[in-house]
Amino acid sequence: MRIDVHAHLWTDGYLDLLDSYGRTDTATQRGTGAGATAQELEARFELNDSAAITHQILSISPQVPHFEERAHAVHAAAYANDLYAGVVADHPDRFSAFAALPLPHVDAALTELARALDDLDMAGAAVTTDVLGASLADPAFTSLFEELDRRHAVLYVHPSGHDAGTPLIADHHMRWMVGAPMEDTIAVMHLILAGIPSRYPNVRIINSHLGGALPMLLRRADDQYQWESPQTPDKPSAAARRMWYDTVSHGHLPAIRAAAETYGPDRLLLGTDFPYQNGDLLRRAVTSIHDALPGQDATTVLDRNATALLNKA
Template sequence: MRTDAHAHLWSEAYLRLLESYGRRDAAAHRGLGAGDSTRDLDARFAMNDAAGIVHQILSVSPQGPYFADAGQAVTAARHANDHYAGLVRDWPARFSAFAALPLPHLDASLEELARALGELGMVGVGVTTDVLGRSLGDPAFTPLFEELDRRGGVPSLHPSGHDAGSPLITAHRMRWMVGAPTEDTICAMHLILEGIPRRFPRLRIIHSHLGGALPLLLPRADDHLTWEAPDVVEKPTEAARRMYDDTVAHGHAPAVRAAADSYGADRLLLGTDFPYQSGQQLRRAVSFIEEALPPERAEQVLTAGALLSGRSEPQGVVQGECDGPL
């Protein structure tokens, strides 16, 4: 079953709630066709059908429920998760969902994680590449990774849209064209250098956008370990193959080939970034994988996300160190 593991949906009620708590960028996600109205859903399903996409796994990222006030964070996370659970109940053949967590509040996040993966039946968690400016490699987040590892869980990581903390991105109109894949790259390297993939081998980490620039940088990172990070015991080329990456690359077939050569095609899964790739771009998000990879490998990538949703078991997916494939 062809499953899109990188797709967004925001309800108007959720965006208004975030705005009431002071979020200033929520309005940018209105009017994109990624709402929950009948009109938006009908149009989404028609585009998915035209692209051959059967199922989508939803995430509210980058509009995560991250607030310094714990009460606000918990209220927003529960709102998002309850809404997604309702959509999945109404459209089980069309949708699964990644849970939102009230980070950086760890006790509350672990409680919501248990509710979301248990009572609500979500397939993993959606987290941004930083949480209020804090790296996911920060030891403060270790309890979250420990619990996800215990469960063989799936953290799906998405850029936060915070320009990787760089004014050279902020001031030069590159937040999403350059800033987002830069955040993907930095986040992946933070996790690698902190040993997260090796320490928690049952984690099934998914990075967005092919891991940013990571396919181009892994041998360089290996070579620089000895003088820049000599305490790291696993080479980045090895650690990267413990993780997964979605295929959002805006139809650029050489990028997918580079990622498949760097990580292995068994570490890739279809992502579209809906609604940012819609219509013809959505169809291209599928067809360029078929163009870039041999048929068997392409179909493996296009169906790999089905293992997350539990709807299907595609053939040929190579098992990692987690309990099962992907």
């Protein structure tokens, strides 16, 4: 079964709701063909079939319902999850979904997580690389990780589009070209340095975009963490291999090879980033795995790892 773990769906109704709560960046998601109309879904399914993609796990990120105003976060999360539950119910062979959580309100997030997993039968939960500027490793989120661990749940982490918190990205038109993979890198390292993968070994964490620059940096981290971050409980390379990484790389074969050699091909999951890789670019997201990796490794990445991780066998 070929599962794409990095795919999006947004409706104008959901984006309009976020706008009404003060978001100013929803234009990036509009008019991309990632809606839920019959025409959009038919085109998506035809495209997926052309790449032999059987199933997609939908995530609302980066337009997550993270708001300081609790009522806004709670309403937007419920809206997103009900939307996704309806789409999945209409197309169960084609879609599953990761739940949106009303963060930073952890008590509300735990309530919504229970509803999403127990009542809506969602595949896990999705968050962004930061929560309104706070690290995922912030102790404020401890009870969320404890519950995810208790449930053996999947947690999918996607860039927030917050420019990694620096004007050197924001002011130079690099939000998604450079900012997104930098956010991936930072978030994964925060998790590693805080010992999240070993403290919560049952949480199946999926990081986006091959973990950003992490394949290039793990040896450096291994050499330097003991003096720079001596409280780190595990060697970074060992902690990194306790997590998973989607293959969104824009078809860059050296990046795919580096990730496979760094983490092992068993830690890579097919991702397309639909709708931002569409048409030939989406098909390239699949063919690049074949082009980059030996045959058995490519098959493992494309057709086995996500099925096993998400219990879809």
